[in-house]
Each structure stands twice: as structure tokens, then as C-alpha cells.
Amino acid sequence: MNQPDPVSHFFSVDVEEHFQVVALEPWAPRSSWDSHPSRVARNVDRLLELLARHNAHGTFFILGWVARKDPGLIRRIAAGGHEILRDIFVRIKAIEALGRLRAVESMLHCSTIGT
Numbered sequence: 817m818n819q820p821d822p823v824s825h826f827f828s829v830d831v832e833e834h835f836q837v838v839a840l841e842p843w844a845p846r847s848s849w850d851s852h853p854s855r856v857a858r859n860v861d862r863l864l865e866l867l868a869r870h871n872a873h874g875t876f877f878i879l880g881w882v883a884r885k886d887p888g889l890i891r892r893i894a895a896g897g898h899e900i901l902r903d904i905f906v907r908i909k910a911i912e913a914l915g916r917l918r919a920v921e922s923m924l925h926c927s928t929i930g931t
Contacts, residue, residue: 827867827874831860831882831893849881856882857889864896875899 835844835852844852860876867874876893878900883890893900 827872829860829863829874829876830879831856831876832879833882836879836881854885857886860889861892864892867898868896873897873899875901877901
């Protein structure tokens with residue numbers, strides 16, 4: 817009897833602290849990040865254990881601030897065979913960039929209407 821093909825899934829994780837969210841900027845500005853307690857290492861370690869138990873791998877998008885604060889965490893992710901990418905967008909800047917991108921798209925659209 818033929819064996820069915822194994823199911824493939826894609827899994828990604830944004831590795832950032834609980835206070836590094838755009839919506840929390842008024843209460844947790846970037847200048848205060850060093851003063852907040854860290855939860856990320858404990859939670860990622862729990863996730864790594866779960867993934868290892870199921871022989872699963874994922875892509876981890878690491879916020880640069882987290883990588884600088886805990887390079888050991890990055891080494892543990894890599895040791896588990898996971899792909900690591902740097903999350904290049906700081907949330908506030910990403911929103912600003914999106915606004916600029918939409919303005920450019922609008923200009924491009926307007927310039928092609930007559931053609």
C-alpha cells in the first residue's frame with residue numbers, strides 16, 4: 817500500500833518582547849525598553865522544547881534589540897536547526913514607511929491613468 821506524502825507546514829515566529837508593540841508606544845517608548853522585565857527568552861525556550869519534541873523547525877524573525885540583549889538565545893534557536901532572519905522593521909518606522917509606499921503607489925497610479 818502506498819504511503820501518503822508527509823504533510824509540510826511553514827512556521828514562523830516574531831521574536832520580540834511583550835512591550836515592543838506599536839500600540840504600546842505611548843506607555844512603553846523605545847527609550848524605556850531596557851527598564852522592562854524580559855519574557856522573551858523563557859517563552860522562546862519553551863517553544864524550542866516543543867518544536868524539538870515534534871521534530872519541527874521554523875523561521876525565527878529576531879528583533880535586533882533582542883539579539884543584542886541575549887545573543888545566547890539566538891545561538892539556542894540556531895542550535896535547534898531553525899532559520900534565523902533579522903526583523904528589520906522597527907514597528908513605528910514600518911508604519912511610516914508604509915505611508916510613504918502608499919503615497920508613491922498613488923502617484924504611480926495617477927501618472928498612468930492617461931496612458
